[in-house]
Amino acid sequence: MAMEMPEFHLERFLPYLVHRVGSHLAEGFEEQFAEAGVSLPEWRVLAVLFEYGPQTMGDIARRTSINASTMTRLIGQMEKRNLVERARPAANQRTVNVLLLESGNRAVATLLPKVLDYEKKLSACFSGAELETFKILLTKFFNTLTSDASSEDERLAS
Amino acid sequence: MAMEMPEFHLERFLPYLVHRVGSHLAEGFEEQFAEAGVSLPEWRVLAVLFEYGPQTMGDIARRTSINASTMTRLIGQMEKRNLVERARPAANQRTVNVLLLESGNRAVATLLPKVLDYEKKLSACFSGAELETFKILLTKFFNTLTSDASSEDERLAS
DNA sequence: CCCAAACACTTTCAAATGAAAATATTTCAT
């Protein structure tokens, strides 16, 4: 006798909807910017450094959603290419501050218009209001996810 | 003299907003379902097989946004565990059809309520209308992305 | 002050990944 399954439709399942959009965006970006000589993770690092200024390895890792080991290697490569520089602040020597160098700033200056253009094309399918709503919902969702919604347990336990 | 940069704010940059939500969702899922003995890619395969029935390797790959090489290996592992079975259809022997076995169906039956519950908690931050809008926008975005918006060039060229 | 725990980053190592080549089948033009 067949077990009765709960109602489920993949096309209406939120994580699925997000995942497939994310995958396609990532793939699309890599294609678009392959020739620019910057990988997607590298662009992410450049972007957060440009946006938030010099910051620690951990800050960049968190803001880019890239794991710490990967970040060490990534920054290592970018340092070799003189895009960024590492420096241990005297104040707290267990952290490592990363900052954009001249060459990194130039890379951003070159990429930024292309990236903005790319986003414009992507979001052309939305009306202004839709796009605004979409961004607000994505932001709200993220904020909820990171306000440690997963740790109801922890909250109760502590 | 400083180059004038175009207006840019990461927090309003659509691919960034999608990426960070996607990353957190993936991480959250792996945590939640680690003990269930099913990885996220495995769950994705189970889900599309459950939703769309028996289908080829390529179908699963496309629907899960998992690349073909990875899919071969993934299905290989799941076959060893008797979750799924491969079969070459007589009609077209270059394709490989994959279908859920008894054990795979049981896995879905076990996971589905938990997954639905998980989604419910995730989306608790939204009103019913917001959630609906969010899903519609994600779907619309995906559809546009995959209706090969990138190939304006190709369209013009052909 | 001192030492244990916490923290931030790096390294190591085993596993996962994807591009390209290899294999097998089907389609299509001649």
Add this chain to the structure above:
DNA sequence: ATGAAATATTTTCATTTGAAAGTGTTTGGG
């Protein structure tokens, strides 16, 4: 019918990844 191109999957191989261990620094309790 026949061979070349297209399609679908698998395999190979070099790269990328992340968890866990390792290193060095800071914090906090005694």
